[in-house]
Amino acid sequence: MAGLKRMLPGIADVLAGRGAELEQLATLLDEMGPAVMWVHGVAGIGKSALVGQFLHDAEQRGAQCLLLEGGGIEPTPEGFMAALGEATHIRLETPHDLAVLRGGQQRQRLIIAVDGVEALRLLDTWLRSSLVPHLPEGAKLLLSGRHRPTANWYRGSVGPAVRVLTMAPLALPDAMQLLERQGLSSAQATVLAPRLHGNPLAIQLAATTLPARPGYRLIEASLQHVMDTLTELYLTDITDPLQRRLLEGACVVRRITEPLLGAMIPDVSSADAYARLRTFDLVESLPDGLVLHAMVREALERSFVARDPEHHLQYRQRAWQALVRQVTGSGRAELWRYTADLLYLVENPIVREAFFPSDHSELAAEPVQPEEVASVQAIVYRHEGPEGAQALWRWWQAMPEAFFIVRDVDGSCEGVCCRFDPRLAPPGALAEDPVVAAWWRDLEASPVPDGQRVLFIRRWLGRADGERPGEVQAAIWLALKRDYMEMRPALRRVYLVLADPAPYAAVAETLGFRPLPDCSVTLDGVEHTSVVLDFGPRSVDGWLARLAAAELVLEGDTEWLDRQARELILHDRRIALTPLEFGVLSYLLDRDGEAVSREQLLKEVWQSDYMGWSNKVDAVMVGLRRKLGDESGCIKAVTGVGYRYRRADPG
Structure with a gap:
């Protein structure tokens, strides 16, 4: 099909020992072959190289x-379709639009491959239930990642169309052959191969580091220990201090870009540093930056933290500051990339795992099917008293689409959640539920700005544990993060209720939830506590930036400027800004710590080169400082230049 964009990574001419796997992938080209192929295996096993080789071969055969790249896609239906549209230069909004990809080329096979699909866990249900059924005739889906598909992929109409390819470690003869191809002697290969776990990445590192150490004995250990050992040897061989600094910077961030390198290593030309890093053997070039292989990156970072924790933190801080600047004014696709980069800087598992879960769970959040209503009702009445159950069941009658269930590996209903946007609730329904009525009163007393949205998480319950923490609740929260992503950047506030908030207190405080004493409601003799999370003017992305800032001991991004509404938010009051005041303040905020001249402000805000207007800048600044009140000290006059904005020191 004309215009189809190809993005293939560098791949080896020969994949030792992977002939059988390539043959299985080739069945995607057969008319009677599977519609979906899922490749999975541990890090470093060669999934990307295998997929790249297959796609190369498939194109040679006319496909x-x-x-x-899964990590570069916003994990929402809109984000996935936008990524496909960007790659094909065709506007795609829903899976129904996929038919246009085929055009008049019905006989030509189309392979849509997603590498790193584990980054799209939030999209798992949508991929299976919405994307796959709408694949046009002749189109196949190839998914590759660390984890095997959940059991739900094997059920329903999709199940027979799915084939799973497990990438096992290389057989010992193949591992030895690969070592010899990379320059090791037969004797060395015989000794080393059994200790490298048949992992191609470990083999590559061994071939890079061990030939110069003929007497070195690699001990038998876990794959992670072997990778850590070989990575340390790799670093030892790098005698150029700049090369070491570049690798240290690269292991701190999710992807490497010129601006990030410039921020982390400011004394070196970012363009030169980027070009130099690009030549490293273990660095891969992607459309949106450079990446170290995940397993190498993790090993390098462990080494960096152990050797120099102070500089490791400093690099993370500088990366955060650069990313927060880049987020401003980004389009939706770029906004997600920067947000994902910020998330990578967060080490708190509560936050990172909520969006990029590293474990494999067979539980899946799904829409409720008609035959499952009785199971939902059984869970509700098992854990709720008559008043609570009746209030919740009224929502089922009013908004069944507000509910989703959690299915186990055998398809049984293990949990249920009710959540909705109150603007979409039927008239009168909000007042019938005492919990929601209290939330609505709070919203009326403290409304969100026009254009921003609210999510009510009315209740979540597991079949066995009710509202208590557990695996079912983790699956529910993962699904709720999908709602967060789909509602951003308009999502401003989340309300939820708990009969016993104690088990969640520490997590809730970390995430920024605060209790609402005026919204407490007694149902069936039990006081139910409501809490609220206000994401701030920049929605989920601003919230994540603040969480990262808190962990990195940095002052969070200024939240008293609502850029969307062009208003100041000070002491719970909204203060309108004139267009010039907003322009000046935004320009200074985006250049935190920099001295900005009056000439720059005239050119960028007034769109004028006329220097006789410099007094106009000062006049606007007087009015702006008056409106800022207590916050006005963040903007200082720079004698002979102009002005500088600098965040106040924490505490």
């Missing part, structure tokens, strides 16, 4: 191939 049209598209490769997307």
